[in-house]
Amino acid sequence: xxxxxxxxxxxxxxxxxxxxxxxxxxxxxxxxxxxxxxxxxxxxxxxxxxxxxxxxxxxxxxxxxxxxxxxxxxxxxxxxxxxxxxxxxxxxxxxxxxxxxxxxxxxxxxxxxxxxxxxxxxxxxxxxxxxxxxxxxxxxxxxxxxxxxxxxxxxxxxxxxxxxxxxxxxxxxxxxxxxxxxxxxxxxxxxxxxxxxxxxxxxxxxxxxxxxxxxxxxxxxxxxxxx
Amino acid sequence: xxxxxxxxxxxxxxxxxxxxxxxxxxxxxxxxxxxxxxxxxxxxxxxxxxxxxxxxxxxxxxxxxxxxxxxxxxxxxxxxxxxxxxxxxxxxxxxxxxxxxxxxxxxxxxxxxxxxxxxxxxxxxxxxxxxxxxxxxxxxxxxxxxxxxxxxxxxxxxxxxxxxxxxxxxxxxxxxxxxxxxxxxxxxxxxxxxxxxxxxxxxxxxxxxxxxxxxxxxxxxxxxxxxxxxxxxxxxxxxxxxxxxxxxx
Numbered sequence: 001x002x003x004x005x006x007x008x009x010x011x012x013x014x015x016x017x018x019x020x021x022x023x024x025x026x027x028x029x030x031x032x033x034x035x036x037x038x039x040x041x042x043x044x045x046x047x048x049x050x051x052x053x054x055x056x057x058x059x060x061x062x063x064x065x066x067x068x069x070x071x072x073x074x075x076x077x078x079x080x081x082x083x084x085x086x087x088x089x090x091x092x093x094x095x096x097x098x099x100x101x102x103x104x105x106x107x108x109x110x111x112x113x114x115x116x117x118x119x120x121x122x123x124x125x126x127x128x129x130x131x132x133x134x135x136x137x138x139x140x141x142x143x144x145x146x147x148x149x150x151x152x153x154x155x156x157x158x159x160x161x162x163x164x165x166x167x168x169x170x171x172x173x174x175x176x177x178x179x180x181x182x183x184x185x186x187x188x189x190x191x192x193x194x195x196x197x198x199x200x201x202x203x204x205x206x207x208x209x210x211x212x213x214x215x216x217x218x219x220x221x222x223x224x225x226x227x
Numbered sequence: 228x229x230x231x232x233x234x235x236x237x238x239x240x241x242x243x244x245x246x247x248x249x250x251x252x253x254x255x256x257x258x259x260x261x262x263x264x265x266x267x268x269x270x271x272x273x274x275x276x277x278x279x280x281x282x283x284x285x286x287x288x289x290x291x292x293x294x295x296x297x298x299x300x301x302x303x304x305x306x307x308x309x310x311x312x313x314x315x316x317x318x319x320x321x322x323x324x325x326x327x328x329x330x331x332x333x334x335x336x337x338x339x340x341x342x343x344x345x346x347x348x349x350x351x352x353x354x355x356x357x358x359x360x361x362x363x364x365x366x367x368x369x370x371x372x373x374x375x376x377x378x379x380x381x382x383x384x385x386x387x388x389x390x391x392x393x394x395x396x397x398x399x400x401x402x403x404x405x406x407x408x409x410x411x412x413x414x415x416x417x418x419x420x421x422x423x424x425x426x427x428x429x430x431x432x433x434x435x436x437x438x439x440x441x442x443x444x445x446x447x448x449x450x451x452x453x454x455x456x457x458x459x460x461x462x463x464x465x466x467x468x469x470x471x472x473x474x475x476x
Contacts, residue, residue: 015373037405038375082403083313128266156312156402158264158432160473183405186476224407 002027002147002177007056010043017043018201030178032192032209039198041181045149049079076146084136088125092116095124099139109138112168130161148178154187166190189213197222228291230255230426231394236285245271247450253426260441261430264471268450269430273396277309278302308392312399314379318372325371326354329389357385361415377408397429401436
């Protein structure tokens with residue numbers, strides 16, 4: 001396993017958000033992290049990145065995961081946050097350069113997102129939502145990663161762009177394992193081999209993604225969809 | 228007469244047309260969906276309609292009145308309300324107080340020292356009525372920040388109702404809402420629209436939702452109106468498929 005999480009707990013503003021969450025991420029493919037709004041999916045990713053204080057532990061490729069967020073990035077964990085979070089006042093190139101570490105692979109990201117090469121001098125804030133999402137992904141994918149944490153990459157995107165982003169993630173997943181938070185179950189079905197369902201800050205189910213999505217009773221009871 | 232209409236509405240930034248010569252009509256009681264690729268100008272169109280951005284040229288009419296030069300609050304007073312793409316509630320206030328503020332903004336007089344003591348009760352009653360309409364009354368005392376994302380989007384509908392709009396502009400109300408919570412929010416919108424006989428313009432990428440609600444669909448591309456027709460006709464349009472829908476997953 002590339003990531004083993006044991007008893008992850010997060011308490012924010014006096015509220016328990018995660019209650020002893022334990023799960024593992026295999027060293028290849030996409031693991032979908034799904035659940036209703038407020039289940040704790042984003043909080044889980046933020047805790048793993050060291051962006052939220054937490055109890056419990058996690059090991060990354062056999063080593064205890066600890067330290068500041070930047071240290072976790074340097075260890076090889078790429079994080080694509082929810083809502084893109086690009087620097088709106090900086091150009092596309094400046095956004096990419098700020099996120100570079102080691103020897104970035106610009107050819108890779110321009111191959112995945114040709115539009116970004118043409119828009120290098122454009123302010124990120126003036127990009128469309130789909131282009132901002134591409135930039136958010138490109139900032140991370142230009143570096144060498146051993147694990148990717150990706151939070152709702154298709155949120156607010158037009159259907160055609162959703163398909164494009166899913167295709168990019170599919171290509172990336174061939175070489176880097178991904179822990180993917182995603183509400184669009186069609187995207188989960190296309191990309192994920194395994195799935196983890198959170199409910200009320202607890203792990204409600206783990207198993208194969210198809211086992212979850214093919215079971216109408218299960219998706220109804222865990223995700224409230226189907227039937 | 229259409230309840231809301233634009234005539235060659237245009238907004239240019241640095242010479243680049245963001246909204247390009249858009250002429251569109253929203254009929255009384257109609258639900259008009261607005262779709263289009265990211266960056267097509269949908270939210271910018273809403274900004275021009277609600278007065279957040281000044282149009283470079285063209286006109287906006289509400290019930291026949293030219294409102295092109297009116298401020299956002301003047302348009303709101305005339306019955307034009309909107310929600311935003313990103314969730315925008317006061318997290319540290321209770322759900323009820325969020326709506327109460329919106330009711331006070333509508334009826335005015337919050338700074339009057341010598342008000343009748345019952346005036347406050349009236350505001351709370353109105354706020355609770357809005358919350359009941361959207362099904363959030365049981366959460367009235369919770370801090371807004373404690374709501375789930377889907378509940379926050381529902382609260383935004385209640386805030387909109389507090390302004391008693393005849394025309395509602397809804398900007399991607401389903402964005403980020405969990406699949407399980409989408410049907411509930413759709414029902415809230417359906418109920419709110421039917422109850423008030425309201426006219427609605429709604430931007431949404433969730434195709435199942437927009438096809439289930441809209442009487443007609445307007446498609447924007449590169450700032451211009453690519454098509455405006457029944458959902459069936461729009462979905463069958465080859466240009467719309469190429470520009471927006473693309474290949475299925």
